[in-house]
Structures are given as structure tokens and as C-alpha cells.
Amino acid sequence: MKKRVELLAPAGNFEKLEMAFHYGADAVFLGGKEFSLRAGGHNFDREELVEAVKYAHARDKKVWVALNIIPHNDEMDALPEYVQFLEKTAGVDGVIVADLGILEIVKENSNLHISASTQASNTNWRSVKMWQEMGASRVVLAREVSLENIKEIRAHVPDIEIEVFIHGALCMSVSGRCLLSNYMIGRDANRGDCAQSCRWQYNVMEEDNNGDKQPVYSEDDPTHIFNSKDLCTIEFIDQILDAGVDSLKIEGRMKGIYYVATAVKVYREAVNRYYEGNFKYSEKWLKELETMSHRKYTSGFYFNKPNSDSQNYNNRNSYSQSHKLVAKVAEKLSENEYILEVRNKIFTGEELEVASNNGQPKIIVLPEMEITKKRITSMVTDANPNSVVRVKIDADINRLDMIRRVLPEAE
Structure with a gap:
């Protein structure tokens, strides 16, 4: 019998965790107060983490904890004790890491399941294989990977778990490694504090050979660096499952309970239909995903590289919901x-x-x-x-x- 894929949901706090499981998630990913790449989120303190894992395990669900910041020297000393807490006290199912130093600390201080974060920018099978050889049990592929690339990675590295994003926000920079927010207002995207400066409106000036400056306009007036549409794969989720992935990840630890519940419910129904052997895309799934606040949808990199049609040009009305x-x-x-x-x-x-x-x-x-x-x-x-x-x-x-x-x- 074919192994069933994991449906993985974001849990920015305990209420979102509860909703994710109620609406059909197999697992959640969350952040603690320490070493997590979502500085603006509620996140879980140690007591809350223990309760979250108890709640999940009582329902035969799993909890993955993000340790995916890009750390500096002064943060490394506290990591061994925290890793030991995650395994021995909280009993989490695994951690998500992006940094090789954190990977080494996790291996030295625990037997935790290790996932290589999308922040590690894995876009080819050799990179995936290296993470496997270094101790990772799962690799969260970069969002910049096509469906064909996923199949090739699976063929070359058949004995590692592969996780892919299926829904949520897309970043202008490869795997979120961006310095724009830090440069603009001192909020570091690689420390979990991105201000999404790429989605702001800008007035662009062009300087000619005489030093004269002329404004550059887009068709709808405001110019954007890259205000991407949101990823949505519901129309071709069966093709992603056919590629042999192990986990389907919904982005959005900062989103509300309605987003979490609705996204999980729709993809749960689609995945169930797939394993029942009678999968047929239903327009009601997309209609339901459009009920929640979202930017217009795109298929991301799954079939080709995003083009001009993959952007939202009107930042004043970027979001819609029914x-x-x-x-x-x-x-x-x-x-x-x-x-x-x-x-x-x-x-x-x-x-x-x-x-x-x-x-x-x-x-x-x-x-x-x-x-x-x-x-x-x-x-x-x-x-x-x-x-x-x-x-x-x-x-x-x-x-x-x-x-x-x-x-x-x-x-």
C-alpha cells in the first residue's frame, strides 16, 4: 500500500494548532520563543510547547519545531540545552534547520528527526543528498523547484523524505534569503522579521547620459519590485502527489485561524480523494480557498518560471476574499x-x-x-x-x- 503523504499546517499559536488538527492536518510546524524564523509571531514558550506536543500526540499527530534562523556566535551557546529540552522534556517529533552549525548541535545533543529548511535553498538532487549524508531525514525543497525537478530529485535520492510548499505567500528572493527589508528599515528577513519591503509601492527614476532623471511608470502607475501572487496548487495537487513527495506544507504561521482551517480542510479533502482512487479536481475547492484573504493565485515555479502575470501590480488592493x-x-x-x-x-x-x-x-x-x-x-x-x-x-x-x-x- 502506498505511504500516505503528510498534510503539514502552520501553527502560530495554540488556537491555530487546535484548528489545524480539527480540520484535518497530520502535523503542524511551529516556533518556540527561541531560534524561530518568525519574530512577529506569538510563538510557543516552553510550557506551551510541552502542552502542544501532548495535545498533538493524544490525537496521533506530529509537531515539528522551527530552528531555522541564520544564527550568530552569541546564540550558539544556548542551543544545546534548548535542543535537549525539545527532545527530552517537550518530546517534539523533529526540528527544521537551515544552518550547518545548528545541524551539528542538534546531532550532538539529540536523536531528533532533522528537516533541512527551505531556507537552505535545496534546488537539486546533489544538495539534497549532501543533507542526507550529514544527518537530515527530510529536505524541505526550495519554492523555486519545478514539478519535473522534484521527480528527478526523488529518482536520485529515493530514501529521503521530501517536503514541498503547496499553498501560501511567495517571496521575491530565492528561499527567502533577502536583504531588502534589512536595508530599508533594519528588519532582518533572515532573523524572522521581514517587513515585506518588496511589496511596497515605489517611484522609480531613470538617469540618462546627461544626468537628467526621468520617472519610470508601470501601466497601472505604482511600480513594484516584486509583489508576488500567492501560491495555490489545488488544481494540480494530484500531480504533486504523483511525484512522490512525503509532506505537503501550507505556509502561514502569521495568518489567522480562518486561513489555517480553510486551507487545511480543502487540501485534506483533495488528498483523501486522491488516495480513494477517484481524484477529480473540483472547482468548489478553489472557490473555498478564495473565501479567505489572499493575493491572487499563481502556480509558482511548478510548471515554469514566474512571469509578469505572477505579480500583483495594484498594491492598494492586493488582497481579496469573498x-x-x-x-x-x-x-x-x-x-x-x-x-x-x-x-x-x-x-x-x-x-x-x-x-x-x-x-x-x-x-x-x-x-x-x-x-x-x-x-x-x-x-x-x-x-x-x-x-x-x-x-x-x-x-x-x-x-x-x-x-x-x-x-x-x-x-
Whole structure:
């Protein structure tokens, strides 16, 4: 029987981890407070890491921890103890590294599964083989690798796990090794603090032989260095699976719970369909991925090098989405009574959709809500973000289901 691929989701905090597993992820990748390449994320302190692994393992899921910063000398002394904590106390399933010095420290201080990060820029089979010989069990290929390249790498190095990105943001620089943000405002992309300066609007000037400067305009006026569209592979995910990869990675530790849940749910359904032997692309998958905030989609490098059509030129309206998350079902009290955590303002009488971890969205009409403020419980007709309300809804809804609003332009 063919080994099933791992569906790997981002977990920027515990809530996102919980949503990722509920909606079908096999594993999550996350960062600790130390040595992780997402400085702006919540990340997990040591106590939270221990709890995250317990939660995952109780559900037969896995946790990979990112140790993928490009470190300097003053950070190396603290690494051995942290690696030992990850293995012996937290019990994580493996670590993701980009630096050879960190690789050596992990090998010296643990028996952890090691993944070579996409930051290591692996684009050919010899590089992959070298990482294997140095102790890596898995290589996360660079995003700049085509489908044909993946097949060749698999053919030359058949006994190493291969992980590829299937959804999320794309970077203008090979494997994210960029100095633009650091140069512009002192925020280092290789330290997890990228300001995405490539996506800003610029006025470009050209200097002629006489020293005169003339403005350079793009067709739509603002000039961009590289404001890439987002990667989306749902239309050809079967071809990626045919190539023999071991893990499908969804980018986005900084994204919200609706993004994580929706992306995982769609790709979970597609992967399941593949292994059932009756895979056929469904347009509803792409429509569902378009419900969440995203830049327009591109196939990235999978079939050819990105061209001018792979960029978003209008930075003022770079993102689009057809739906907005308004609440999460925090608790099911009885057959028709629920506790909702409100994320965007909701109103009695409005028609909303409930998105669960299986099946099609359900239409509901929001009833009057019960809310408690300063020990006084009252019925209300609207509820603001960050409030918690009790509602009675005659529909089959479950804990962690998401309630969303169709945006006017999507109707």
C-alpha cells in the first residue's frame, strides 16, 4: 500500500494548532520563543510547547519545531540545552534547520528527526543528498523547484523524505534569503522579521547620459519590485502527489485561524480523494480557498518560471476574499445551544454561513444573543469583536466550527 503523504499546517499559536488538527492536518510546524524564523509571531514558550506536543500526540499527530534562523556566535551557546529540552522534556517529533552549525548541535545533543529548511535553498538532487549524508531525514525543497525537478530529485535520492510548499505567500528572493527589508528599515528577513519591503509601492527614476532623471511608470502607475501572487496548487495537487513527495506544507504561521482551517480542510479533502482512487479536481475547492484573504493565485515555479502575470501590480488592493470570519463556536452546550467567540461584529437577523470540518457550509439566521457584562446577563441584538455570547440555533453545529459572513461584493 502506498505511504500516505503528510498534510503539514502552520501553527502560530495554540488556537491555530487546535484548528489545524480539527480540520484535518497530520502535523503542524511551529516556533518556540527561541531560534524561530518568525519574530512577529506569538510563538510557543516552553510550557506551551510541552502542552502542544501532548495535545498533538493524544490525537496521533506530529509537531515539528522551527530552528531555522541564520544564527550568530552569541546564540550558539544556548542551543544545546534548548535542543535537549525539545527532545527530552517537550518530546517534539523533529526540528527544521537551515544552518550547518545548528545541524551539528542538534546531532550532538539529540536523536531528533532533522528537516533541512527551505531556507537552505535545496534546488537539486546533489544538495539534497549532501543533507542526507550529514544527518537530515527530510529536505524541505526550495519554492523555486519545478514539478519535473522534484521527480528527478526523488529518482536520485529515493530514501529521503521530501517536503514541498503547496499553498501560501511567495517571496521575491530565492528561499527567502533577502536583504531588502534589512536595508530599508533594519528588519532582518533572515532573523524572522521581514517587513515585506518588496511589496511596497515605489517611484522609480531613470538617469540618462546627461544626468537628467526621468520617472519610470508601470501601466497601472505604482511600480513594484516584486509583489508576488500567492501560491495555490489545488488544481494540480494530484500531480504533486504523483511525484512522490512525503509532506505537503501550507505556509502561514502569521495568518489567522480562518486561513489555517480553510486551507487545511480543502487540501485534506483533495488528498483523501486522491488516495480513494477517484481524484477529480473540483472547482468548489478553489472557490473555498478564495473565501479567505489572499493575493491572487499563481502556480509558482511548478510548471515554469514566474512571469509578469505572477505579480500583483495594484498594491492598494492586493488582497481579496469573498467571506469574513465573524465568530468561532467555542462550546456546544446542548443540541441547539452554543457559546460563540465573536471576531467581527454580528447582528441579529443577518444570514450567515457555518463552515465545519466536513461537508458544505450551512446557512443560518442569527437569533437574539445572550451576553454577560459585569455579572449582568442580558439579551442583545448585536455583539462586538472579542465578546462571548450564548445563542440558540436549530442547526447541526459543532465546537470549532467557523461562522462567516458573505461579503457584499461576493454576492
